Amino acid sequence: MRIEDIVFRIIRYIGYLALSMLALIVVVAFSIWLYYNPFKIKDPEHPDFKPQNFKFRDYSNRDELDQALIHSFPIGLPKTEAEKVIFSNLGVTKSKISEDVRENSFSYYYEDPISGYFWSHNFSIQYDNSDRIVQIFRNGTPLY
Structure with a gap:
């Protein structure tokens, strides 16, 4: 050779x-x-925005997330529908908030599977006696 x-x-x-x-x-x-689905409509103001497709990872800052939460989980939305959307996000955990702090409220925590703790969200939803949304809080601040 x-x-x-x-x-x-x-x-x-x-x-x-x-x-x-x-x-x-x-x-x-x-x-x-x-x-990161670049074709997905993420703007809650867009007429074709679908709240049932809400994903935490779609929003790069807290203001965008707040607007998406407000549009995705309007006042009066039943708890079952809200939690169906919330738990479609992988890695979400739920805990009951003490009745002393806020009646009939649950805290939801999301940690991104890729970036972990560095991109995590914690918010809570207060429901009325018929399990419909009354208020959403992020870091203790009401969004409505």
């Missing part, structure tokens, strides 16, 4: 390896891009 053939095979092998690495990088980047 000639030295030129050996060099050619090594170069071809390196080329295939580089092409495979590039393909892997493209697949990973595309998967991350799709995870």
Whole structure:
């Protein structure tokens, strides 16, 4: 076997390896891009906004999240419908708030599975006696 053939095979092998690495990088980047769903309507003011598609990860700051919470969980929405949307987000936990603090209220905590503690949300919803939303609180501040 000639030295030129050996060099050619090594170069071809390196080329295939580089092409495979590039393909892997493209697949990973595309998967991350799709995870954040760039085609989804996230603006609660948009007429085609669907509250049932609410996801915490769609909002990059607290003001956007507040507006989405207000539009996704309007006053009078039944608790079962609200919790169906809330628990469609992976990683949400629920706890009852002491009756001394706020009657018939539950706290919901979300921690993003990718960024973890650095992008987490804690809010609470107060329900009336017929289990309909009366108020939403974020960090103890009412949103309505």
